Amino acid sequence: MPLLPKLTPLQSRFAASLAASVFLLLVYLSLTKPHFAYALELDSRIPSEDHNHYFIFDEDPLDISNGPIDIEQVERIAARAEAGTSALANNDAQKSNINIGETQNWVFPSEAVNGSHGATGVGLPSEKLEERDVDIEVAELRKRAGNTVYISLNTCLQPSSNTTNTTSNAAIPPQLTLYISLSDSNQTPGPGSDSSTQQTITVDGGYALFKGTADGDVYIGISAPNTTAFEGIWNYEVAASIDAPFHGLHQNSSNLYFVDGDNHAALLITNDTTEADSNSTVYQEWMNLSPPWGVFAANQNDTAILGVKNSFCGLRTYAQIAANIDGFTNQNVAKMTNRGLGGKPKEQFYITGLNASSNYWGMLAMVGNSTAHGNGVVGGGGTVWDVIDFQTKSEDNCALMYNLSFCSEVAYAVPTNPDKYPPTTGLPDLAGLYDSHAAQMYQYFNYSLQQIPCNTTSSSQYSLARNCDDCARAYKQWLCAVTIPRCEDYSNTSPYLMPRNLGQPFANGSTISASEFGVTQQLLNSVATNSSRNPIIDETIQPGPYKEVLPCQDLCWDLIQSCPAALGFACPLPGAGLEDSYGIRSNNSGLITCSYLGAAYYLSGAVSISILGVRTMVLLISVAVLMNLL
Structure with a gap:
């Protein structure tokens, strides 16, 4: 019997290590199957250029009439999902029709859950995109802890109501329901499955989102309600992602x-x-x-x-x-x-x-x-x-105007005459008339401002707090607001509105009678209510009766604080013309009670409405009339 060669201690340790390695390799091969490239006929809903998809087939997987099929791939996925369950890939939405009372199932396979992340793109300016850590150790830790999974749903089509009243809530179709299961014991979540193994998410306004952590298959159920008040189908789009919701919703912000x-x-x-x-x-x-x-x-x-x-x-x-x-x-x-x-x-x-x-x-x-x-x-x-x-407004003698050349901050409805300035073709001429008039008035002011020693020593300036640039800015703000009035329907009954042109006929030739509109004869005869503050409105445009959102009082106050006294600017006194010429800002940020450039409805309360930096001012007790506008 031949003798075994005597090994040195170093050789003995090497042999033992080699034997252990071979044993572990055999154990690994016995427990796992190698993954090879596969060829799978993709569903027609999936773009041919994108092969990062999975699909569970109801038909016989041995049918190769449509091309070669990787049997191992089909068996591997089908072993974890029941027949009739379709699979989703990362950031790949799928659409489906669903009937009343029907439930459909999908799966986001573990291969996709633990797969590669998608690309987000460059984004908008000033946005800082998250840089993904590709370090192997960090990736392994994340894999063991599971990935964040987003399942989102959008309703694209909904049944129609049997009611003829389209304005009632009864015309709003009922919503789909989204079910999510992370348990292999519940691969078809839905209304009839074990509630302890699934999460239920009611679709709201056609949108639903699930966010959770998973390291295995994520099972999805989508159920349509039973209803007899509606007929037709829903069509929905469902998507899964390990990056971010494929469908987005900002529910608490309108922006x-x-x-x-x-x-x-x-x-x-x-x-x-x-x-x-x-x-x-x-x-x-x-x-x-x-x-x-x-x-x-x-x-x-x-x-x-x-x-x-x-x-x-x-x-x-x-x-x-x-x-x-x-x-x-x-x-x-x-x-x-x-x-x-x-x-x-x-x-x-x-x-x-x-x-x-x-x-x-x-x-x-x-x-x-x-x-x-x-x-x-x-x-x-x-x-x-x-x-x-x-x-929208009711009457046709207010026209929305914006993007003017000189009064570039004007963006609101102004008095118009639809016969002279048709809405489809006449707005450029109307805008040009208002804008050129304001620019001409500003030029007259500019001539006067040039007589003021603006570029001089601080001891010689008219103010240590304001300069000529502040004066020019304040005058332009005031001028544009008063020469281009903000127009509202005459039928609008809001108390902060000022009636204008009451004695003039409407564009259709009709006139206001005191008895019909509840207007007193005093209003019909008053200069403030029987004319416009800008003469070209009555002389050239001739809009007829309308109501004006008065310019804000602080526009006038800012003007007289910013400009030298030598120019002679002053604001009307309370009870002596102030209320007829200027309005007061409302504490309700969603209501425009006086006109200022840049005004918009529904602004957040966090947005300051004091665009001029004027919050508390002293009303100067002096009266002046400048170009019949103050």
Whole structure:
């Protein structure tokens, strides 16, 4: 019998280590299967260029009539999910029709849960994107702890109501329900499954979101309610992501404000996009940016749209009006502007095609994530903000005007005559008339200001707190506000409005009678109520009776505080013309009770309305009339 060779201590340790390694390798191979590339016929809903998808087939996996199928791949996924369950890939939304009372199931497989993250894109200016840590040790720790998973749903189509009253809440279709299970014991979550192994999320306004941590398969159920009050189907879009919600919703923020409107159009703006100074790179990037947001609008006489008010694809289906949203034939105007409070970049929307005397809903939206949209994009399903209300005027002698050359901060309705200045063609001429008149009045003032020694020593200046630049700014603000009055319907009964032109005929030739409108003869004969503060309105435009949102008192006070006494500016006294010429700002930030440049309805209470830095001023006891405007 041959003798085994005698090993040195070092050789003995090596042999033992080698044997242990071989044993562990055999154990590993016996417990796992190697993963090879596969060829799988993709469902027709999945783009052919994107193969990062999984799908569970109801048909026989051995059927290769449509091409080669990787049997191992089908068996591996089907072993964990029941038949009829479709699988989702990361950031890849899928659409499906669902009938009344039906439940459908999906799965977000563990391969995708623990797979690669998607790309977010460059984003908007001043946004700092999170840099992902690709360190191997950190990735392994995250893998063991599980990934954050987002399951989002948008309702794109909803059944129609059997009721004929479209303005009641009964016309709003019931919502779908989203069920989530992280347990392999409940692979088909839904209304009939064990409630202890699933989470139930009611869809709200066509939107639902689940956020949780998972390291295995995530099972999804979507159920449609039983109802006899509606007929038809729902169509929904469901998506899963380990990066961020594919569909976005800002439910507690509208980020949209109603500036003003007339009887067929409205002007809306977003909040400031940055607080950066005008000479900064970020500021310039925002101003040069292609408008990133869009707007949906719908008449409030059809309440059914509230069933999808939080869903991007639902609003795209049901909204009657849109701006800067792909797929709409009649696009409205959207552009970046720095007009308004603070002079910061914001986006504005000029919405036309509205009905007179109507209430509308407006919803700010973003297509995709501002960089890209669609499947394969983080946040590619679009985002919707909260709803705002806005109204159109009833009468046709107020016209919405903005983007003037000289009075560039003017953005509201002004007195007009629809016969002389038709809404579709005459607004540029109307704007030019108002703007050129204000510019001419400013030039006369500028001649007077040039007589003041502005560039002199501090001891010789007219004020240590203000200078000639402050005077010029204050005068322009005041001048534009008083020569271009803010117009409201004559039928508007708000107490802060001042009737104008009561003795003049309307554009259709009718006139106001004291008995019909409850107007006293004194108002018909009074200069303040029987004329406009700007002579060209009565002489050239001839709008007929209207009501004016009076300029704010602090505009006048700021003027006399900012300019030298030599110019002779003064404000009317209380009880002696002040109330007929100027209004008072309201403590309610959602109500414009006096006119100032940059004013907008529904501004947040956090936004300062004191654009001139004037909060407490002493009313100077002096009276002057300047160009019949004070």
